[in-house]
Amino acid sequence: MRPALSTLCLLLAAAPLHADSTLRCGNLLVQPGDSASHVIGRCGAPQTRATSVEPVFATNRHGRTHQVGSIEVQRWTYDRGPNQFNARLRFEDGTLQRIDFDY
Template sequence: MKNSTTWILVLSLCSFNALSAMRCGQKLINLGDYKGYILAQCGEPESVETRTKIVGSTLHHPRRTLDIHEYEEIQIEEWVYNFGSYRLQHYLRFENGILKEIRSLGKGH
């Protein structure tokens, strides 16, 4: 019973697409790294998409004598690295220049 539970856990972790690190040559890229550092370690990505996201909130006073609007514009960049047919492609998402997500996209080309 214990062995089957262990194998199920291992297989589920292997199939999970989100990663917290990616290797570029001898360097390890981690969540929280800056865009410039990753460019220096890994070179130019195969593709880059840029967009802006607005997040915020509005606080209302119960008698409506005071409304506070707080909004922040976040620059989102999505990069794809393709390291060739023998390695996996990787998706990287940056928010304001800081790496927030790494995902494996499957075998490269």
């Protein structure tokens, strides 16, 4: 195999797949970085919603970890109907961070 092609194959194999980086709501899409109000405007209210406050930790230059604050985390679930996987969305401080599907 030619070196350039070999390098490209290695890079593609190492690259993470982002197949779940968007959620289709009708003919509209939502994606990480969108606000909670934007998602509700496009997808409607979720079937379930849970909120928690989670600590944020940092490690200093001496290797010690300490709490530096907290964030509000919301987990929303959308039941997308028969023959479709449920969508689970994670928001941190009101911004969509992650979209997962129940496979």
